[in-house]
Amino acid sequence: MNGSNKYNSWGRYPNVCHTKVVTLPWCHTDFNSGIIEDESTCLVYGQGRSYGDSCLNERGTLIDSSCLNHIQLFDKEKGILRCEAGVTFDDLLSIIVPHGWFLPVTPGTRYVTVGGALANDVHGKNHHLVGSFGNHVTAFELKRSDDKTYLCSEKENPDYFKATIGGLGLTGLITWVEFKLKRIINSSISTQQKSFASIEQFFELENVDEREYTVAWIDTSSRGNKLGRGIYFTGEHAKEHPVSYSRKKTTNRSLNMPINLPNVTLNTFTIKAFNNLYFYSHQNKKEHSLSHYAPFFYPLDNISNWNRMYGKRGFFQYQCVVPIQDGKDVIVELLKLVSDRGMASFLSVLKRFGDIPSVGMMSFPRAGYTLALDFPNKGKRTLQFLTELDKLVQSVNGAIYPAKDARMSPEMFNQSFPLLEEFKQYVDPHFSSSFWRRVTSS
């Protein structure tokens, strides 16, 4: 155990100091013998792939879950996996893919833990067909600060089940998770990509598409009748080839961002230039191809520490969801605002969520369009601009994703999560986060 500030979130903002970091495996420790002292609070840290402050606990204790790294059960016939919560998706892929199984849902990086995926109820490119990660979880164990443990499933302790999925790590320590895998017959992905000349064209395209995985990249520097142009990527697990799994570990990072780039490197000019280049280089690419699953699901994982590109001040990711009805207009308005304010975003992603209800009381995914934008942190100017975006999202009862957030107001948080008051009953009295104190003004 030691004090440390090396535990950051992916956006590297805010930069906070923790009083203590506990790295012991949970089975060798009790909350009441060392983790919790007096009025202090604690929070579990996975891989810190959340962008804002939901994985940070300023002036409190962090429990590093990396020692919870054991697989407990892998039923290769039924596709059921049970593992400790610090196991990463990267670790799992190298074990399950050779046996013809895949993750039921995966975010855009494989360097997340199973506990982190559950606590944020993460979504993937297949949300429109299968919902979010929590929809595939059959059971987990929750350890509370009074050292009581709860087996949670739809039938056992269902209230803790619903509060912990998407519960932002506030209901206690998740020790292990059991979930259902997806059968595949080939590890490759049959992909398609299509450019669209405007946001209106995107809505026409995605409306008819029911491929398994869908996502669009948007050129946020475009304006006028090209506003919202971009590339629509779709894919599905290849069926046409016999099994051709690689037994190699899937970690194959070829590039690294060795230093923080100076804050001026990513400015409006360079971001616009990147957007243009990206659009034109993909516009004429082959429409259909067969790809390894890693570049399809995790294009950024190839560049270690790519977040350093934003310099020491870090960056904000802004991810909202707006309902289908009225949502299209708001997406157009959001893109107009980005373009009018000259705030082009480096990486911008748009996707339709389906209507499978999320299990968690505080889950972010819900039917609608979700837009994710990245902005370098330029202090007050960026914060004011993001508040302007909030107003548009609020006007249609949309929501902001806590896993990406470092600045939303308590009012915006309240509006985003209608079951917030019910959820509060399940928050462990000794658990808290910088995010939680900020959005509940506590």
Ligand SMILES: Cc1cc2nc3c(=O)[nH]c(=O)nc-3n(C[C@H](O)[C@H](O)[C@H](O)COP(=O)(O)OP(=O)(O)OC[C@H]3O[C@@H](n4cnc5c(N)ncnc54)[C@H](O)[C@@H]3O)c2cc1C
């Ligand atoms: C490049 C990139 C792409 C991404 N793409 C997506 C995407 O497509 N969809 C999506 O939904 N998200 C996406 N994310 C966000 C990421 O999936 C989530 O923030 C995820 O929760 C991070 O997992 P982690 O293990 O790093 O957890 P952390 O970020 O360390 O923690 C996240 C939360 O989980 C809690 N937690 C972690 N372990 C435990 C435990 N054992 N017990 C109790 N609580 C725990 C923490 O307290 C915290 O509240 C992306 C992130 C990056 C960097």
